[in-house]
Amino acid sequence: MRTGRLVLYTVLVVVTGLFLGPFGWLVLTGLKTSAETAAAPVHWLPADFQWHNFADAFHLIDFLGYARNSLIIAFLYATLVTLSSAWVGYGFARLDAPGKKTLFGVLLGSMMLPQMITLLPTYLIFARLGMVDTYWPWVLWGLAAAPYLVFLFRQFFAGLPRELEEAAIVDGCGYATIFWRIFLPQSWPVLSASFVIAFTWTWGDYIAPQLLLSTDRSTLAVAVMSTYVTSAGTPVTHLQAAASVMYVVPILLIFLVAQRGFVAGMSTSGLK
Amino acid sequence: MRAEGTPSAATRGATGVRVAPAAAARPAGDRPPTSMSTRRHRAFYMFASPWIIGFLLLTIVPMVYALWLSLTTYDGISPHWRFIGLANYRELFADPVTWDALGRAGLFALTSVPLSIVAGLGLAVLINRPLRARALFRTLLYLPAVVPPVGAGLAFKSLFDQNSGAANGVLNIFGIDALGWLADPYARYVLLMTVLWAAGNVMIISLAGLQDVPRELHEAARIDGAGAWRTFRSVTVPLLSPVLLFQTVTGVIASVQTIMPLLLAAEPTTGGVTAIPQSNYMYMMHVFAEYFALGRYGYASALLWVLFVLILVVTGLIFRFTSGVVFYNVDPEAKK
Numbered sequence: 001m002r003t004g005r006l007v008l009y010t011v012l013v014v015v016t017g018l019f020l021g022p023f024g025w026l027v028l029t030g031l032k033t034s035a036e037t038a039a040a041p042v043h044w045l046p047a048d049f050q051w052h053n054f055a056d057a058f059h060l061i062d063f064l065g066y067a068r069n070s071l072i073i074a075f076l077y078a079t080l081v082t083l084s085s086a087w088v089g090y091g092f093a094r095l096d097a098p099g100k101k102t103l104f105g106v107l108l109g110s111m112m113l114p115q116m117i118t119l120l121p122t123y124l125i126f127a128r129l130g131m132v133d134t135y136w137p138w139v140l141w142g143l144a145a146a147p148y149l150v151f152l153f154r155q156f157f158a159g160l161p162r163e164l165e166e167a168a169i170v171d172g173c174g175y176a177t178i179f180w181r182i183f184l185p186q187s188w189p190v191l192s193a194s195f196v197i198a199f200t201w202t203w204g205d206y207i208a209p210q211l212l213l214s215t216d217r218s219t220l221a222v223a224v225m226s227t228y229v230t231s232a233g234t235p236v237t238h239l240q241a242a243a244s245v246m247y248v249v250p251i252l253l254i255f256l257v258a259q260r261g262f263v264a265g266m267s268t269s270g271l272k
Numbered sequence: 273m274r275a276e277g278t279p280s281a282a283t284r285g286a287t288g289v290r291v292a293p294a295a296a297a298r299p300a301g302d303r304p305p306t307s308m309s310t311r312r313h314r315a316f317y318m319f320a321s322p323w324i325i326g327f328l329l330l331t332i333v334p335m336v337y338a339l340w341l342s343l344t345t346y347d348g349i350s351p352h353w354r355f356i357g358l359a360n361y362r363e364l365f366a367d368p369v370t371w372d373a374l375g376r377a378g379l380f381a382l383t384s385v386p387l388s389i390v391a392g393l394g395l396a397v398l399i400n401r402p403l404r405a406r407a408l409f410r411t412l413l414y415l416p417a418v419v420p421p422v423g424a425g426l427a428f429k430s431l432f433d434q435n436s437g438a439a440n441g442v443l444n445i446f447g448i449d450a451l452g453w454l455a456d457p458y459a460r461y462v463l464l465m466t467v468l469w470a471a472g473n474v475m476i477i478s479l480a481g482l483q484d485v486p487r488e489l490h491e492a493a494r495i496d497g498a499g500a501w502r503t504f505r506s507v508t509v510p511l512l513s514p515v516l517l518f519q520t521v522t523g524v525i526a527s528v529q530t531i532m533p534l535l536l537a538a539e540p541t542t543g544g545v546t547a548i549p550q551s552n553y554m555y556m557m558h559v560f561a562e563y564f565a566l567g568r569y570g571y572a573s574a575l576l577w578v579l580f581v582l583i584l585v586v587t588g589l590i591f592r593f594t595s596g597v598v599f600y601n602v603d604p605e606a607k608k
Contacts, residue, residue, distance in 0.1 A: 144326020
């Protein structure tokens with residue numbers, strides 16, 4: 001019994017170590033000199049911790065500018081998509097109409113639709129509409145609700161008691177009022193989970209901003225990947241590593257703070 | 273905000289029909305239940321409309337547009353593009369590059385999906401036992417799944433660097449020569465490791481499933497003399513099967529579309545097309561190459577449509593072949 005526990009903890013500690021390893025290595029790489037990141041055999045630890053790499057990475061490019069762009073589109077998209085998904089989710093949870101079942105089937109099915117496949121033609125259409133190099137695509141995507149989040153909200157709203165809106169209906173409130181005044185204020189846990197999920201998606205997305213935005217309007221994801229190069233085009237590994245640590249850490253912090261709601265949100269969507 | 277222009281049933285009943293000219297046309301108060309339900313119907317569509325309109329404009333329209341492009345020679349620049357019927361499809365089916373890329377994507381799905389499901393489920397089972405610091409382990413194991421792909425890509429790149437990477441450093445300790453991890457033939461294994469690294473995603477959803485497995489079932493199995501493995505196989509796995517099916521389907525769809533790690537591993541200056549190790553030149557990479565390096569929008573659209581149909585077929589087959597194996601909880605009351 002005792003040894004069983006010991007084995008279990010040992011396995012968990014080792015696996016956790018392996019899982020944290022790559023990120024730890026990235027931090028170490030960000031603290032080395034340029035020579036150390038290229039030297040063979042490996043330098044496990046930097047001879048001197050180059051803390052100034054983080055400042056250098058920050059000043060070498062317009063880090064704040066890119067971070068601001070990332071923040072804008074992530075915030076814009078997350079806010080809009082959370083509200084629109086809650087709105088649509090309310091409809092699917094509390095109202096009915098002919099065709100609702102079919103529509104819900106389409107909604108669930110569209111979750112399985114390969115996203116990359118629509119992205120390339122969407123890019124061509126946006127290019128034709130002059131929406132390339134603007135943040136309009138994120139506004140439109142946000143307004144259109146996301147099936148995954150709609151499902152999350154539907155599950156939550158469907159679980160609330162009927163009595164909640166009965167009095168309001170008798171009083172003659174419209175459904176929009178019921179949604180804003182009664183259901184939305186009840187759904188803080190899902191709202192925050194949805195916001196964090198959507199924010200994380202957008203902050204982490206590389207392909208869409210890479211396709212749709214020019215260099216100086218682009219996001220941190222694109223900048224970290226492609227701007228830390230010498231004039232000859234070779235990547236400056238140590239600064240790139242430092243920059244990507246600064247790029248990743250906000251997301252990790254948001255996750256750690258919102259962890260409970262986030263995990264609950266992820267797990268209610270297990271499609272059981 | 274009141275529902276504009278639509279008087280409620282109560283108002284109409286109390287103050288008569290004069291407030292709403294539209295309602296006055298109908299025999300007032302004649303069929304209140306029906307007008308209540310038409311109101312509900314209308315309200316449903318009002319609530320569903322953002323998604324319906326968005327789905328039509330941002331999914332259906334692009335798909336149809338791509339279908340149309342796939343029948344043309346459109347390249348985005350030349351004004352002399354023309355309709356060529358199925359020629360793009362004929363060309364792509366005749367091209368061995370398509371088949372090789374498809375084969376690699378298939379192989380990648382066949383290895384990465386089962387591996388990450390087994391790893392995620394395994395972690396979930398470990399974590400589901402009574403443990404000290406369970407929340408801490410759960411959080412730390414899930415953490416890689418929220419690391420943005422660009423961060424993950426760079427971390428793995430420096431980890432597997434031929435000269436200064438930690439992977440070769442470890443091999444060196446055991447007296448093994450440094451390997452070129454990021455080139456053929458090892459690049460595909462590094463790619464698999466990046467997928468496994470995010471197994472926390474599967475873990476979280478499996479964990480939620482595990483916690484829904486009724487205690488009594490495990491106890492009953494134990495009384496019947498079943499060992500831990502037997503209980504896991506005959507009780508836990510069948511009960512988790514819908515979750516596992518969901519993981520399989522979404523996993524396959526995601527893996528076939530894998531593009532980011534491939535783009536990230538390539539040289540940024542070449543548009544990510546030529547510098548990629550052959551073993552990672554998968555279908556989606558091929559589409560990207562045709563799209564952006566060669567500007568063959570028509571041909572690339574044909575490639576996309578073939579992939580779309582293939583995904584539909586594969587998803588359909590997965591559902592078909594698992595219908596006898598996947599066990600849905602037929603007694604929803606049991607949970608409450």
